[in-house]
Amino acid sequence: MAAAPKERSSDYLICSAVHRPDWECHRETVGALSVRDRIAVATDAEQPLPVRAVAAWFASGVEAGTEKRIGGGDLTGLMTAYINAGLPEATGLAIQAAARATREPIVLMLPPLLQELRRSRSEPTSRSVPVPPTLFVNGVPTYALDKHTRAGRQAIVTFARENQDVRSALERHVPEFRHRDAAYLAAFYTD
Template identity: 30%
Template sequence: MDEPELLPRSPLPCLLRDFEEPDCAPLDCTPWTAMSALQKSIRRGRTQIALAAASTLLTQSPERLWRRLACIAFEDIGLGDVEVTALTTAAIGGKRVRATLGGEWKVASFLITRMANATKCRAADDLLLVAENHPTFESQRLQLGFSMIPDLLRIVASTDPLPVRALAAWFALGTDRRPSPRLARRHGDIASLFAAVREILPPELVEIAWEGHRRSGEVLPIFMALLAPQLRHELTSVHDDEVPVEIMVGPIPGWCLDVYTRPGRASLATLIEGSTETARWVRAHIPPRQRVQFLGTIIFRLEGQSSQRRLRWPIADELRRAVDYECNGAHCRDATEILRLARADLGELNAIRTELMEVSSHDS
């Protein structure tokens, strides 16, 4: 299929013309911590921290900045603000594109400011997690991995449950470029999938999804497009998520230290070895090698995904509920109790984070 040229029709050049670049000093942290701070600050509408994290990445690892912004566009903004999602997709085309728009920092700071203030929709990411992990769809994960492309495309266009259609689209797209431990690895037929969804989905969203997948290799763009017709018939509202008490750990909030950062993993491991109710529950229910990752996922449910201006609608709310409570692995079929315990122990986790960061600062 022909690749649509998104940038020539994008309003991005006009919008950037009058945008004044902010001055922003980098954070004193690793690229991994900066990536966490960038994404979580955008979710929470914390523009200054997000800009500082972006400045860090642009200095230390610019390719990580653009990959992360591409991810954030579909994981956290999506249908909440389709224009911002499209603008970001247009801007990740490469250095030469951004040079014509005023340079790396001008484009990045503009996009981050827009993203932090945008309405957020995490439904595409929640759909991915339900399709990949929910026990209800275990048989479909096995069966669809061996289905022929025409059969997968028929399911994508069917009235089957949304996670089943998402799985069919995922296998049709191919699971070899971004492998999942829960799905059979196989080649897809990208052109056939997008030709099929053009027949059933809004063309402008299919165009954005095509560009988003082509440039990032991620499956979330097509999931966003699959969700769009569902949103059209739903009552929506916009609300801020309730967020736990925040503390600063050096130059960053404690919630930046997640399971994908070294100090975040160390903090979780220390908590698990302690005497809190959370620690006792995790040691009683979760095998040793899985404990840090499991608890990191639970902490993400409580603080990492918290969003300012989240788009609320029934399907998105149900997907989020299923992810929070029912997609945490074979050793935790219902996360109600561990979520309650971990929420009560977030203060202890933050104290551990603070102590570890102080030790690290003294050692360096």
């Protein structure tokens, strides 16, 4: 994973754990467990990856964004359990430090992914994809117009409001109070 020029598995996994509708059953099941049981599920390599990912997130106590969804956790206990299950100690301590420093659960997805790599019977692969040429809008590179800049957020909101197809898709599939966040995320993944 570290050797890849760009590797998004942790991002995709935490986004699925937090938002994927068909993983709601895992969020409900894991949410009903004690923190100790969440840790046991997260570190059990025989559990399906979606269940382990949700359990790792919930066991950590590290919320995703401003919503309070998972309750208290035991980040130290989770990392200790991963280390006891074979995660290198330096990796576990680095993940713990990163989770504390960033307060972002994306870093917690590395242990379940490493478990999955160990379980896999095939060799990991990477795919080289050429970087497309930079496009400019009024002299501004389009990569500067993303959800991480004020100009980008305004451009995304304007596009989502003025593009009939995008506006219709948001109206059909996303609650109104989430339109802006959904447009930001869609632009991020499209980019």
